[in-house]
Amino acid sequence: GAGVSQSPSNKVTEKGKDVELRCDPISGHTALYWYRQSLGQGLEFLIYFQGNSAPDKSGLPSDRFSAERTGGSVSTLTIQRTQQEDSAVYLCASSFNTYNEQFFGPGTRLTVL
Amino acid sequence: AQSVTQPDIHITVSEGASLELRCNYSYGATPYLFWYVQSPGQGLQLLLKYFSGDTLVQGIKGFEAEFKRSQSSFNLRKPSVHWSDAAEYFCAVGLRSSNTGKLIFGQGTTLQVKP
Numbered sequence: 001g002a003g004v005s006q007s008p009s010n011k012v013t014e015k016g017k018d019v020e021l022r023c024d025p026i027s028g029h030t031a032l033y034w035y036r037q038s039l040g041q042g043l044e045f046l047i048y049f050q051g052n053s054a055p056d057k058s059g060l061p062s063d064r065f066s067a068e069r070t071g072g073s074v075s076t077l078t079i080q081r082t083q084q085e086d087s088a089v090y091l092c093a094s095s096f097n098t099y100n101e102q103f104f105g106p107g108t109r110l111t112v113l
Numbered sequence: 114a115q116s117v118t119q120p121d122i123h124i125t126v127s128e129g130a131s132l133e134l135r136c137n138y139s140y141g142a143t144p145y146l147f148w149y150v151q152s153p154g155q156g157l158q159l160l161l162k163y164f165s166g167d168t169l170v171q172g173i174k175g176f177e178a179e180f181k182r183s184q185s186s187f188n189l190r191k192p193s194v195h196w197s198d199a200a201e202y203f204c205a206v207g208l209r210s211s212n213t214g215k216l217i218f219g220q221g222t223t224l225q226v227k228p
Contacts, residue, residue, distance in 0.1 A: 042218060
């Protein structure tokens, strides 16, 4: 079956603009995660969804970052007023349930000029 | 705070040689453990996992890992490395006591394979 997909694969934006990143998890997976991968910080957890709820948002770096999930499926990560330090690869993962192995998408590379 | 340490940032081995990548974690209880591999420009692919039971786990591509509770380690091994194994390897820990399945990752080990 299809794996986790993310779009766009690359996004270049200007400082101060808003961006939306999309994640389509594996069908039937109730848990969804966003991570960020950058050179200086490695792989960092951002937010966890179980269904449409987000019980753990502890990794969101600032209030410029938000995410939602609808229909227990697609998720969107929104970054408002982007800054250069937001440049990174944003990875989405899904799992059948919490505590199961996570399957990762190919990522969205965000570059803020 | 929970943490994962991969002591070796970069490792070079000859093709056909054996490989061991180290991973140590800091956590008050037994976590569940993963190794992922990432090729350039790609997402993360799961190599193997440990949840409970037999402490020696087998994964894909001929990899295995051993969980040693006394050493808080989960080292990855392969008896004979192939050129296609060149990639970045990440150890990750999941926390059973949390209400989240988030993973904490090590900083990664880049494997270079010499012909």
